[in-house]
Amino acid sequence: MAKWGMVIDLDKCTGCQACTTACSMENNTLPGESWQDVLFYHEGEYPSAQMKWLPRPCMQCENPSCVHVCPTRATYKDPDAGGIVFVDWNKCIGCKYCMIACPYGVRFYADEKPLIEPDIREAYPSENGQLWSPPYQNPDEDWQRGIGIQPPGVVSKCTFCYHKVKHAPEGVADLDEDNPEVKEYVPACVRTCAPKARYFGDLDNPESQVNQLIGDRHGVRLKDHTGNRPQVYYLGAGAGVPAFTPADREHDA
């Protein structure tokens, strides 16, 4: 079985947020429930100030701390699904410990105050136990893998679009949106990326493009000191994320 991994080239990423939008449309997430987000920040001061951004999906860690802390095994890493970390919405008790334990802040408890008003959940009220029920929905709902629209009181997260990826032919090295044979199986954020800053493939396959990029271009993993060993790698400048500084104290940094 493949070990699915993603490579994000920050030298090519334009920060357009098409990935965020595609993810939201594909997975019917709520405003603020950004399974795939782009973080914008600036570093330094005039005349050397820099505007920077960082796309941030779930890292699908090899050694995921969220999985270790879950008291019900609702969140689990599935080696038969390419090592993707899922949340079983039938088992999640909503304790939110996984959100505490995730070093990347990529888990969401959407049963929270709306990010923007009016609350879209009131426009499309809940049906069939869902948190909200918009007219268009991803037809591949699978609550055991946290795919679709979640019920209230559970944690949700990026699934590497497993409902698409699972249809990939056995043994394929890369899911490249430019390859007509596999383009339907490519995660939404990768397929939509206009500057082609994202690559998706099998980290266990030495011939895969993702492995070659990581090797040739010195791919790094975010917050590697946590020991979580992400399956998402970053290329180019900007992968070294600076420490948090409050906006009103930037000049002290």
Place this chain on the structure above:
Amino acid sequence: MNMSMKDRKTRTQANVLQGPLGWGLLVASGIVLLASLAFALIQLMVNGHTSFNTGSTLPWGQPIATYLYFALASSGLGLIASLPLVFGFKQYYPVAKRCIFLAFIVLISGMAVLALELGNVFRMLWAIPLNLQVQSAMFWMGVFYALDLLFLLWKFSKLQGGEWDSKTAKQVGIASFIGVLLASGNLALIFGMMSMRPFWFDALLPIYFYFTGVTSGVAALVFFIYLAHGFQRERMPPALKALLTGALPKLFAALIGGTLLFITVRAITGLYSNNPEINLVWTDYLFASPLYNASLLLGLLLPFVVMLSASLRNSVGVQVLVACLVFLGLFAERFYFVVGGQVVPMFRGTWEPGLISYTPSTTEWSLTFIGISLCFVLYLLGEKFLNLGDMPRHMAEAPAGAPAAGAPAAGAPAAGAQANTA
């Protein structure tokens, strides 16, 4: 020390909560409980957890802090009960039964708050035991607190049956002591093992939790003892009076001092550290908050200074005031501990220009009131029907200061201090 069955018989101490005052307080706290429970349930049914001010950036708020406070106060009370029941500090016998009972109901109250905080509480009942995720500290929290409750109940039933020193009672007492240590120590590790949350990450956090847990337990104990006796020491049996003018206030002072020491070293370490995920919490959140500073100064430092004076620490008014101040001060400490570990965003640019702000919502406050009022209701029922002031007969009958009681010398026994209830 073996005692005959006759000696094991105990007697009931009069207390004001067995009279009309008890009924009045029971009705009042029952009304608060029903009102806050109705409000919380309506909010949760209509609005779900959108009625909380927690969210994806700061998932654990005041309800978790309330649960933590109650769970640790319960553990603290359990540890105090172990002084006479496990370690043989006999002067603490007069509070042992009340401690065990309080530990039980305070934990029940905390669990009730946690149940209302969880997304799917009933699912927990099968999902945790059936999936056996032994890697999760939260799994062990369920195991250890269930055992803790079981042993507290078992121990209480022994004391209720007048078994103070039987072999079984001692064995259950030791099991209960170990259960308390495991439960609260493991609760500390739920926070202390999170290396990705550096404000909490601390291998010695269990020690901090034991210490502060006992401090909040003593605060609750002192308050409830005085409440049971109408805030008049003259109504107390001599052995209890001796304890409240001898060992207990000294222990209380030492515990508050130790708590301050813990907070001070944590603050120094945090302020010294360059790591913004620790340093910013202290500079920009904790010490920037007037409420946190007030809770430190009025809730811990002032009580400690007052309790250093031998004459002041034995005064009824001072003891009750200090108990209330420490109770509130440590509640604030728990709140700021839980929230403080989450206020620094994990990344720059997460749409949060400063620290993540959090103020509890009305629904979250109602959960806290549910915990407090449930605790009062159960406590008042206990005082009414379960003879919580009970102690071994030889202590109840011994005059204050008698060696048999194991208590330090105190003033002359007050007339009418002991009376059997009808």
